[in-house]
Amino acid sequence: MAEIQQKGGDSGKGGKKRAKKASTKIDMTPMVDLAFLLLTFFMLTTTFAKPNVMQLTMPVKEKNPNPEEQTKIKASQAVTIILGADDKVYYYFGLNNPKDPSVAKPELKVTDYSQNGIRKVxxxxxxxxxxxxILIKxxxxxxxEARYKNMVDILDEMNITNQKKYALVDISKDDIDLITASGL
Known part of the structure; x- marks a missing residue:
């Protein structure tokens, strides 16, 4: 039990002697009990922040994929985003196919994850x-290598900009060559 005691009586100086006062006792137990009851009440009635979950639809993995049956993408519709190391985002419009002479070499650009970066693009x-x-590589x-945070950031950008069609794709040797040749 906690209590507060006050010193009474003689102040240590000479002079007139006063009557000794009885010490005041304050029982702190009910106040401590009340504090813990309130703390318990607010902890149990508070709703904690629920994690936000983004719904992703993943395709069924085929046992023997046939390259001829894969979805073909028009170069005019394609936007390739490469998640680079050091929080860089490389992108180009169209497809990178150096083996096909009819397809021009894409112009590689670099940006970041800000709202004036990849979101604006x-x-x-x-x-x-x-x-x-959107092809995300x-x-x-x-x-x-790109960090996991970069993948979360680009998926958030897909959601913010309301992109309907995007896919996570393995990076090709041609894309790596494009990055190393550009020197960005």
Whole structure:
């Protein structure tokens, strides 16, 4: 039991002696009990922040995929986003197919994850091409790779810019060569 005691009586100086006062006792137990009851009540009645979950639809993995049956993408609709190391985002419009002489080499550009970065690019492309198909390729080469945070950030950007069609694709050797040749 907690209590407060006050010193009474003689102040240590000479002079007139006063009557000794009885010490005041305050029982702190009910106040402590009340504090713990209130703390318990508020902890049990508070709703905690619920995690936000983004719904992803993943395709069924085929046992023997046939390259001829895979979905073909028009170069005019394609936007390729490469998640680079050090929080860089590389992108180009169209497809990178150096083996096909009829397809021009794409112009690789670099940006970041800010609202004036990749979000602005995606919104501008959505105005030019009503239903672009976004190919997201995480960079992984010679010990340098994109972080998991980069993947979450780009999926958030897909949700914010309301992109209907996007796919996570393995990065190709041609894309790695494009990045290393550009020097960005």
């Amino acid at each position: 995606l919104l501008a492309r959505q105005q030019q091409q009503p239903e672009p198909i 995480p960079y992984e080469y010679e010990g340098k």
